[in-house]
Amino acid sequence: MLSGRCRCGRVAWEASVSPFRSVLCHCADCRRSAGASPVGYLGFPKPVVRWTARRAFRATSPGVTRGACPDCGTFLSYMCTIWPGELYLHAATLDDPSGFVPEAHLNRAARDVEGAARGDGPSRREGRGRQISGATGPSSWRRPA
Numbered sequence: 001m002l003s004g005r006c007r008c009g010r011v012a013w014e015a016s017v018s019p020f021r022s023v024l025c026h027c028a029d030c031r032r033s034a035g036a037s038p039v040g041y042l043g044f045p046k047p048v049v050r051w052t053a054r055r056a057f058r059a060t061s062p063g064v065t066r067g068a069c070p071d072c073g074t075f076l077s078y079m080c081t082i083w084p085g086e087l088y089l090h091a092a093t094l095d096d097p098s099g100f101v102p103e104a105h106l107n108r109a110a111r112d113v114e115g116a117a118r119g120d121g122p123s124r125r126e127g128r129g130r131q132i133s134g135a136t137g138p139s140s141w142r143r144p145a
């Protein structure tokens with residue numbers, strides 16, 4: 001059983017099965033929505049996640065709906081119309097984040113805060129700005145084969 005909650009504790013979640021995906025996304029949409037980067041996600045079939053309170057939903061980019069605590073504003077969930085029935089939870093909201101082991105980095109070429117601190121990123125490797133402007137969301141996510 002995995003569980004997590006927002007900063008203030010009003011909205012908590014529980015998942016009864018292991019996630020089918022664990023990823024870190026570096027895209028600009030996730031970075032700006034969370035105010036940090038990269039953003040870790042755990043992917044679940046929507047029905048296995050239980051909530052203690054209603055989230056406030058915001059459409060943050062085409063097809064994308066993010067769920068946040070209506071009180072403290074913590075983003076907890078991500079859904080996209082490309083993957084109906086799937087729910088991605090922010091790994092940073094885990095009660096025990098030490099168990100989060102990302103299996104992949106998404107949109108890694110988009111320069112993020114972590115990469116900037118290391119001095120790497122597309123400004124040196126691939127041309128300044130190109131990757132960032134192309135990374136509008138985790139649209140490069142692919143289901144495992």
Ligand SMILES: [Zn+2]
Binds near residue numbers: 006009010069072073
């Ligand atoms: Zn809250």
Ligand SMILES: [Zn+2]
Binds near residue numbers: 025026027030031
């Ligand atoms: Zn993203």
